[in-house]
Amino acid sequence: MKFLKTVSLDQAVNLLNQHCTLPRENExxxxxxxxxxxxxxxxLxxxxxxxxxxxxxxxYAVVSLTTQGASESIPVVLKSLGSIPIGTMTTTQVTPEATLYVPTGGMVPQGADAMVxxxxxxxLDDLVLIQKSVPPGSNLVLQGEDVAQGQLVLPKGHxxxxxxIAALASLNQLQVPVLKRPNVIIISTGDEFASPQEELTDGKIRDINSHSLAALCRETGLNPVGTTLVRDDLEEIRSAIRQGLDQADLVLLSGGSSAGERDYTKQAILDLGGDILFHGIRIKPGKPTIGASIQGKAVIGLPGHPVSAMMLFKTLVTDFFREQTRSQVPRVMVKARTRVNFPSQPGRLxxxxxxxxxxxxxxxxxPYYSNSALVSQLTQAQGFTLIPEEAEGLDAGTVVDVILL
Known part of the structure; x- marks a missing residue:
């Protein structure tokens, strides 16, 4: 089995968007x-x-004009009309000759345009001596100044x-219309995996990708409805994909997407009448990635190496989800300057x-260097940057975008 002509990451995302759909429903x-x-x-x-x-x-609530020229030595003397307890309203009005005490957060009465x-x-008894002048609007928030009725508070897709949540609580928005999470089935392939109940013997290893990909789905806005562990067997993989398509809107596989003799993902997709959109992306890590469409649903075969699988999810799968659902899945990025030269092989992202x-x-x-099979780099590294495929690395002193992990 040979790789088809490799595509760029952008081309891979575009091909998935052209041939596959994710549902856009609300709840x-x-x-x-x-x-x-x-x-x-x-x-709104x-x-x-x-x-x-x-x-x-x-x-004290005042008419600001009457406080002009006030000082400690020459205060403006106003009559006290009492106080307004917090959480209450009053019909008493402030005049140029009279004032009301208002606590922090309390309602400023009619007639007043500033607080001292x-x-x-x-x-002094029923008199209040104002010892400082204040301009109009001092120490108060006007009605609708924070948010005006009808104003856009948060846009669709946010x-x-x-x-x-705090902003919506202030508006008493107790029910929120959100994108219903598309369902995902995750299939891990490999004869080397021990079940959770087994001890590690005879070269067996633990399945990492089912757990990491499910976590990434939840983090992104997808709903993992099931994970399946299957052997490197064409019929088992074919059956798992078929069942996944019946249960979910997107099928993710890890492993079995390379060009080895026991990598059956591509053949299983073809047997189910699927259309292979790409087989191989010009990206490191993660070249042996398959994208396919079966009856309009996306089937994505990710590499088996945990780090490669996670990186392709964070790039390919996340971008596909963002464009399909028009949701603004956040990527926390910072600018940083490279301390040393970053080597890179041109021709791949x-x-x-x-x-x-x-x-x-x-x-x-x-750079944090580690083998792509070692998941420890995901906890030791603090982020990653994407070096363009046309670049021969980055020179020391280059400012880059760092996507935080």
Missing amino acids: MVKLEDSLGRCLFADL ASEDIPYYNRSTVDG MIEDTRV CLKSQD TCQFLTLSEQDGELFCQ
Whole structure:
């Protein structure tokens, strides 16, 4: 079995998008269950936040014009009309001659256009001495200044973070329309895998990819509905793919995608009437990757090496998901300057793992070298950068985008 003509990562994503689809359906979830979910619709504010003028200090509500020229030696004397307990409203109005005490967060009464901090006042019986002048708008938040009714709060496709949950809670948005997660079946292939109940004997190893790929699915916005471990057997792989297509919107395989005599993924796809879109991507690690379409569903065969499988997920699968669902799956990136030369072989996109350090307020990176079969680099490295396939490495001092792990 030979590799077909290899394609670039962008070409691979485009081929999957042209021939395969992921469902775009919505569901309503509780606010407390919406963290990390992607919005299916724009969210607009249903009310002003705040819905009244609110004080940002403990102090006295005033007509700002009457405080002009006030100082400790020559205070402006106002009559006290009492106080407004927090969480209550009042019909009492402030005038140029009178003031009301308002705690932090309390409602600023009608007539007032500023707040004077309590530290800048003195109280004598029913009089308040204002000892500092304030301009209009001082120490208060106006109605709708934070969010105005009808304003776009979060756009469609946005993936919700903890601070977004706070914003939605302030709007009493207790049910959130989100993208329903497409279902994924994960198939690990290999005679070398021991079951979870077996002891490691006779060259057996543990299956890593089922767990790591399922975690990446959840992290991205996909729903892993099942994992299957099969031997390097054409009929077993064919049967697992067939069942996966019945249960899910996307089938991911790891292992069996190379050009060896016991790598059956390609043949199993062809036997099921699939269309091989590409077999081989110009990327390191991860060249032996297969993309196929069976009845409009994507079947992606990832390499068996755990690191290669995870890197292809973070690039190929994530980009396919983003474009199909139009969701803004976040990639946390920073800029860093290379400390040393980064070697790279031209003709393939290189995912280079990195470690980061800071010096004089600037972030620097240097390569973290490890065999692609060693999963420890995913915990030891702090991120990776993509070296373009046309580049012969990177010179020391180059500023690059680092995708944080």
